[in-house]
Every structure is written in structure tokens, then in C-alpha cells.
Amino acid sequence: MSEISSRGEKRTQILDAAEALFSRHGYDGVTLRAIAKLANVDVALANYHFGPKRDLFDAVFLRRAEILNQWRLEALEKVISESAPAPPEICAIIRAYFEPILKGPHVHEEGWKNYYALVGYVNSSHEWGGKLMSQFFDPAIRRFLEALEMALPGVSDEDLYWGYHCLSGALTLTFAQTGRIDHLSNGLCRSDDLAGACSHIVAFVTAGFEQLRDR
Amino acid sequence: MSEISSRGEKRTQILDAAEALFSRHGYDGVTLRAIAKLANVDVALANYHFGPKRDLFDAVFLRRAEILNQWRLEALEKVISESAPAPPEICAIIRAYFEPILKGPHVHEEGWKNYYALVGYVNSSHEWGGKLMSQFFDPAIRRFLEALEMALPGVSDEDLYWGYHCLSGALTLTFAQTGRIDHLSNGLCRSDDLAGACSHIVAFVTAGFEQLRDR
DNA sequence: GTCTATACGGCGATAGAC
DNA sequence: GTCTATCGCCGTATAGAC
Numbered sequence: 137m138s139e140i141s142s143r144g145e146k147r148t149q150i151l152d153a154a155e156a157l158f159s160r161h162g163y164d165g166v167t168l169r170a171i172a173k174l175a176n177v178d179v180a181l182a183n184y185h186f187g188p189k190r191d192l193f194d195a196v197f198l199r200r201a202e203i204l205n206q207w208r209l210e211a212l213e214k215v216i217s218e219s220a221p222a223p224p225e226i227c228a229i230i231r232a233y234f235e236p237i238l239k240g241p242h243v244h245e246e247g248w249k250n251y252y253a254l255v256g257y258v259n260s261s262h263e264w265g266g267k268l269m270s271q272f273f274d275p276a277i278r279r280f281l282e283a284l285e286m287a288l289p290g291v292s293d294e295d296l297y298w299g300y301h302c303l304s305g306a307l308t309l310t311f312a313q314t315g316r317i318d319h320l321s322n323g324l325c326r327s328d329d330l331a332g333a334c335s336h337i338v339a340f341v342t343a344g345f346e347q348l349r350d351r
Numbered sequence: 352m353s354e355i356s357s358r359g360e361k362r363t364q365i366l367d368a369a370e371a372l373f374s375r376h377g378y379d380g381v382t383l384r385a386i387a388k389l390a391n392v393d394v395a396l397a398n399y400h401f402g403p404k405r406d407l408f409d410a411v412f413l414r415r416a417e418i419l420n421q422w423r424l425e426a427l428e429k430v431i432s433e434s435a436p437a438p439p440e441i442c443a444i445i446r447a448y449f450e451p452i453l454k455g456p457h458v459h460e461e462g463w464k465n466y467y468a469l470v471g472y473v474n475s476s477h478e479w480g481g482k483l484m485s486q487f488f489d490p491a492i493r494r495f496l497e498a499l500e501m502a503l504p505g506v507s508d509e510d511l512y513w514g515y516h517c518l519s520g521a522l523t524l525t526f527a528q529t530g531r532i533d534h535l536s537n538g539l540c541r542s543d544d545l546a547g548a549c550s551h552i553v554a555f556v557t558a559g560f561e562q563l564r565d566r
Numbered sequence: 567g568t569c570t571a572t573a574c575g576g577c578g579a580t581a582g583a584c
Numbered sequence: 585g586t587c588t589a590t591c592g593c594c595g596t597a598t599a600g601a602c
Contacts, residue, residue, distance in 0.1 A: 146569080160477050164379035168595065178570045183596060185568090253477050260475040262375050262468050265529025266542075274535055297536040298551035304531075305524030306517040314480025316519075320489055321512040327481075336513035343562035344555035351554070361585090382578065393586055398580060400585095 147185050149175040152247060154182070155196045159253035162261075163193055197258065197268060200251045205276040207236035212279060223286040227342045233280055234307070238334035249313070252330075256311030259304065284345060291348045299348065303341045310337065364390040365397050367462060370411045374468035377476075378408055412473065412483060415466045420491040422451035427498060438501040442557045448495055449522070453549035464528070467545075471526030474519065499560060506563045514563060518556045525552065 153175035157166040168189055172179045186192040211232035215224045242248045258268050281296055288296070310333050317325045326332070368390035372381040383404055387394045401407040426447035430439045457463045473483050496511055503511070525548050532540045541547070 162377050162379060162476070164377060165478075167593080169593080180571080180596080180598090181569060189595070256475055257477065259531070260471055260524055260527040260529065261377070262472065262527050262529060263377075263380075265527055266531045266534055269529070269531050270534045277535065293536065294539055295551065297532055297540045298548065299555060300535070301524065301532050301540075301548075302517070302521040302552060302555045305520035305522070307520070309475055309516065309520030309523065312475040312477050312480055314475065314477060314484070316474070316481045316484055317512055317516050319481055319485045320492065320515070321508065324509055325512045325516075333513065333516070336510065337517060339562060339566070340514060340517045340559035343558040347554060347558035383580085384578080395580075395586070395588090404579070 146175070146177050146181060150177060150182050150185060150192075151196055151199060154192055155199075155247065155250045155254060158193060158196060159250040159257060162257055163190075163264075168192075194268075197254065197272065200248070201272040204237060205273065207240070208233060209276055209279060211236045212283060216283060223289075224283060226284070226287050226345050227338070229280065229283050229287060230303070230338050230342050230345070233303070234334050234338050238310075238330045243330045249328075252311040253313055256308040256313075259308040260312075288345065288348055291351075295348045295351065299341075299345050302344055306337050306341065361390070361392050361396060362400050365392060365400060365407075366411055366414060369397070369407055370414075370462065370465045370469060373408060373411060374465040374472060377472055378405075383407075409483075412469065413487065415463070416487040419452060420488065422455070423448060424491055424494060426451045427494060431498060438504075439498060441499070441502050441560050442553070444495065444498050444502060445518070445553050445557050445560070448518070449549050449553050453525075453545045458545045464543075467526040468528055471523040471528075474523040475527075503560065503563055506566075510563045510566065514556075514560050517559055521552050521556065 150171065153171045154166070157171055157174065168182050169179055171182060171192075175182075182189075182192055186195050212229065215228045215232045219225070219228070237243075237252075243252075258264050261268075277300065281300060284296055284299070285291070285293075310327070310330065313327045315327050317327050365386060368386045369381070372386055372389065383397050384394055386397060386407075390397075397404075397407055401410050427444065430443045430447045434440070434443070452458075452467075458467075473479050476483075492515065496515060499511055499514070500506070500508075525542070525545065528542045530542050532542050
């Protein structure tokens with residue numbers, strides 16, 4: 137944007153460009169040359185700052201993961217402390233998981249939209265889904281599972297893990313923003329409407345967890 | 352396997368090899384050379400049979416889609432006719448969607464496992480998710496949505512579409528078989544246990560749809 | 567340290583000869 | 585149906601400008 141480059145600006149431009157392209161085309165669908173072009177920098181600069189292509193991908197993935205974890209954990213702690221000493225309601229826990237990331241003003245920023253699509257891509261990637269997601273997100277997820285365990289005493293761990301699996305699938309498909317639901321619903325629902333998706337998914341997933349009590 | 356090639360055998364070998372590789376590495380992560388090598392055929396044969404790479408991908412995707420749609424629609428018609436004239440139960444509709452594909456003996460076949468992973472990849476692909484999935488699967492999906500509408504009178508279309516979105520996300524994450532739930536649950540749940548996943552997801556999703564009545 | 571220009575070895579899809 | 589040739593683009597190393 138600015139004609140005068142401040143320190144580290146090109147580094148950020150590379151991360152932004154890589155994020156945008158990786159999220160649309162996946163890791164193998166993007167060349168370092170395309171990233172350099174979009175970032176308006178020389179081909180070799182990405183390698184200078186980040187090393188090989190794979191390390192650049194990790195850097196992109198890491199950049200916003202910690203912010204995202206922090207938002208969610210803050211919302212969770214708030215919910216837990218507000219209901220203490222009673223366990224929080226399922227619905228409140230689920231909202232703490234979704235709302236900070238789907239209802240904030242940042243969801244309209246291009247960078248965050250791209251990042252979410254990237255997480256959607258990684259989470260359902262046969263190659264990286266297990267490793268990358270576990271590495272960056274599992275610690276925070278475990279806190280949520282503990283909270284759900286408190287709210288659902290007697291429910292088996294197995295049921296809780298599969299519940300999280302369903303939640304995670306619904307969320308990352310939302311992230312991917314494929315336009316599928318737009319087509320299926322003839323435009324009634326829009327896949328880029330993250331805030332709108334949020335309330336539907338929260339209600340759906342909450343009911344999914346609550347039925348575990350009766351099993 | 353056989354030393355004597357029957358007519359069309361190499362064609363099938365190419366489809367099988369492409370299916371296996373595309374499902375693991377995505378479209379751009381696979382080269383025609385790698386496919387040819389795995390299929391034990393010449394590099395140029397894929398192009399001879401299927402045209403450009405992209406058309407080969409479509410051929411792989413199409414091959415099992417119709418079988419899958421047919422399995423599901425047969426199960427749905429059975430459920431509808433058995434409960435007629437009353438509308439079927441939500442639970443029965445959801446089972447008709449999941450069980451034919453997750454509980455059949457075919458789920459242990461390598462080819463089907465690969466195909467499911469491929470569907471998982473496509474469904475959450477930002478580039479193709481909307482177009483390819485809609486093209487091959489929407490007609491059958493609409494029949495299921497009609498059945499759900501019968502079972503949930505008064506529920507808004509918007510809620511139904513988002514419900515399907517959640518169902519679809521959970522299913523395709525299952526398909527992707529990323530190993531994530533194995534890691535998260537310390538081996539208690541296994542992502543390659545499709546039949547086991549099925550019963551958990553059916554119960555979860557059924558509850559999700561049923562809460563729509565009370566909204 | 568930050569960045570650009572250039573070069574290299576290798577592999578990509580696919581067209582055309584056979 | 586098969587094989588080979590072609591041409592372009594790939595990731596990355598390096599040399600040196602600022």
C-alpha cells in the first residue's frame with residue numbers, strides 16, 4: 137500500500153500472499169514464483185526469510201494460530217468462571233468455541249478469511265490434517281473437552297471425542313467457504329456469511345452433545 | 352495382479368492408481384508420471400485414455416459417485432415406504448444417509464477407502480468443493496432434504512440447509528481419515544474405523560436436526 | 567541484515583512420430 | 585497403443601547491490 141517500505145514489511149507481504157494463495161489452491165497448487173509476484177517481491181526473498189517452501193507454509197499456519205487459541209481460551213475461562221462453582225452449560229461452552237472466531241469484526245478482514253480457509257484445507261487434508269492440526273490446536277481443544285466433561289458427567293470419553301469430531305468437521309467445512317451451500321440452497325444461505333453460520337451451527341452442535349446424556 | 356491383461360484392464364489400473372494418489376496428495380500433489388508408475392503403464396497412456404490431467408480427475412471422481420448415490424437413495428426409499436403414510440423418523444433418514452456407505456463390507460476395500468478420502472478432499476476444497484460436489488451429489492441430497500422436511504414440518508429451509516452443512520462437514524472429515532482423532536484421543540478412537548464412527552455421528556446429527564423443531 | 571538478478575539441474579504435461 | 589522429444593516452469597543456491 138504505502139510507497140515507503142518499513143522494516144519487515146516485505147516479510148509480511150510474503151506471508152499475506154502465501155496465505156491467500158495456499159488457502160485457495162493448497163500447498164502443491166502454489167508456486168513460490170506466484171507468491172513472489174502477488175507480494176511484489178523477488179522470487180528469492182521468500183527463501184531468504186523462511187527457508188524452503190514447506191517452512192513458509194508452516195510459518196503462515198502458525199502466525200494466526202496462537203491468536204485464535206487465545207481468543208477461544210479467554211472466552212472459555214470467562215464462561216467457566218461465570219458459572220462457577222456449577223459447571224457451565226453445554227451451550228455456553230460451544231459458544232465460547234465458535235463466537236470469538238466467527239462473530240468478531242475481524243471475520244471481514246481478507247487476511248483472516250484466507251486463514252480460515254487455510255485451516256479448513258489443512259484440517260481435512262489426509263496428509264497434514266493429523267499432524268499440523270494436533271500440533272497447533274490440540275492443547276486448546278483439550279481444555280474445551282475438559283469443560284464438556286464437567287458439563288456432561290458420566291458421558292464416555294469416546295462419545296466426547298466423536299462429538300468434537302463432528303463439531304470440527306462442521307466448522308472447518310464452514311471455513312473452507314466452498315460455495316456449496318449457496319448453490320444447494322439457491323442463494324438462501326451464503327457460505328461467506330460466517331456470523332450467520334455460527335448461530336445455526338452452535339445450536340446444532342449443542343444438541344448433538346446434549347443427547348450424549350441419554351445414551 | 353494377473354499376468355495376462357484383459358481388455359480395458361490398464362484403463363482401470365490407471366483409475367485405481369490415480370484414485371489412490373489423488374486422495375492422498377490432492378490434485379496438484381500428484382504427477383501423471385507417478386500415476387503411470389503405480390499403474391505400471393506408460394506415462395502417455397493416461398492422456399490417451401482420459402485426455403488432460405483434469406479430465407482424469409473427473410473420471411476418477413465420477414466412477415463411484417453414481418454407485419454411492421444409488422446406495423443412499425435405495426435406503427431412503429425403503430425408509431420412506433416402510434413408514435408410509437406417516438413421515439419417517441429423523442433417525443431413520445440419517446441412517447439411510449450414512450449406513451449404506453459407512454457400514455457396508457466395501458468399506459474395507461482399498462479402492463473405496465481411497466475414494467472416500469477423495470470425496471473428503473473435494474468437499475472441503477475451496478476451489479472445487481462447490482462445483483464438483485454440487486454437480487455429482489446435489490440431486491440425491493435434495494431427496495434427503497425433502498424427506499427431512501416431511502419429518503420436520505414447519506422448520507425453515509434455512510435451518511435445514513445449515514443442518515445438512517453440519518452433517519456434510521462431519522461426514523467428509525470422517526472420510527478424510529487424517530488420524531487427528533486418533534492422536535487427540537490417544538488411540539481410543541480410530542479415524543479408519545468408519546463403521547464405528549457411523550453410529551456416533553448418526554446419533555449426534557439426529558439430535559442436531561431434532562432440535563430444529565423447538566426453534 | 568535486506569534484497570535483487572541470475573543461473574542451474576530437474577521434472578512437469580503433453581504433442582507427435584511410430 | 586507406445587515411446588520419445590520438447591519446451592516451460594519448478595524450487596533453490598549464489599553472487600553481489602544497497
